[in-house]
Amino acid sequence: MIDAAEHRVVDCDWHYQDSFTDIVEYMEEPWKTKYEKSNWDAAGVKQNLSSFFPTSTGDRQAYGKIEREHSNYPDKAETPDRVREGMEFLDVDQSIQISHLALAMGGVQTDDERTQAFAKAHIEYMLEEVLDPDDGVYGLAPLPYSDIETSLEILDRVENEPAIKGACFITAGANPPLGNRKYDPLYKRCEEIGYPVVFHTGGSGLDDYVRAGYQEMLETHTLGFLESNMSQLVSVTCQGVPEKFPDLDIVFMESGVTYVPGLISRLEEEYLKRPEEAPLLEKRPSEYITDYYFGTQPLEVSASPDLLELCFDMLGTDRLLYASDYPHWDFDSPSTITDLPFISDEERKAILAGNAVEVFDL
């Protein structure tokens, strides 16, 4: 066993709880005025009837039960200092910041520019006020991928920014799914820049993520996060994204690890019966998927150790990235990795830092 405090720890999924009131200062008109005048609360994260970004079932904090420090989402906007405090709390040396509000972008299906305006302003805000490689605080550029042109503009904007380490695609709400050729220009550009593509599940629209009528967060958060990542994992693989862009690093974030072997197994059964429907694949889908990287959070530590060990063996400890999801309600501390009984210390160090250093070029 190792002590996280004595080793390098890279957190690949930290959610900067950005506020609309902070970001709007970096926004262009007419969206600046639209956002400002849309009745946000003082913290800039809650709004009457959610005019712009959709919300989802239930209260993340389990209706007042989760009270820990730094967990004040969504009642208070984040400040850059609190990222540093949280990193100290978790013994994290370097963190990859992903916008909290961007997680809802996938639920926006309107053909206007609210997500484009948000993504661009978020990046400017983060670069100006939050990110600092000297402090180990890095970020990803959230892409409003339904708008290819704007997403390419964003990549042009950030490619020489040392604090930006990749592009983030929110997997919830992508229509068509992210293996579609429509997104090829984004993958091509990321491959050119050397940016990993981080497919991050999302929480917006969870109430009716596939069908309406779920009642509790327990149901929608269990199913919706999985469905969002699973759908893109299948689409990206079957449509041959890793064959089209062989130097592109692909990362899937925030659905744990146990879903992947099950999905691989089902996909392989289908593929063996219908291989001509994935004509770009030169090998089995599993051989592509086990080349992807997976954020570990929320790691299923309560699962049977045998099952978890099998998952780690299938995915490979050289493909797992420690992710906290901090400060979200279901965050994982580094102990989820350091306390695992079935991996070696070298594997713990790789998951906690080594793999991320390579993927994100830290």
Next chain:
Amino acid sequence: MSDEGLVEVKAAESFEEGDHELVDVRGVEVGVVRDEDEFYAFRNTCPHDGGPVCTGPVSRKLVGEFVGPGERVERSFSDEKIISCPWHGWSFDLETGENVADDGIVLPSYDVIVEDGVVYVDDGR
């Protein structure tokens, strides 16, 4: 069975295009298939679930080519022929017996000989 280890199937001219005939080769059911005047023989047991693979259809393999980012994958039927198990669709290259999805899975094949208008399967002895 002949002295040379050849198992007689039937007259070549009695094979219709795409026709198959099943024969016993040393206790193994083997399917002989005619496609474009060529004959192929495989063990008639699909490695997937034991289905009668040689009784399935022969077709040209549908392939795709990546022609550039953002472009639709160009689909076409290649010259490669495949035979598909009628139970679940597992498909094998007609020339090699290799599974289309995984060339590590190979349908055992047999040499076919046509002598004096008669089709034989070489039993490997």
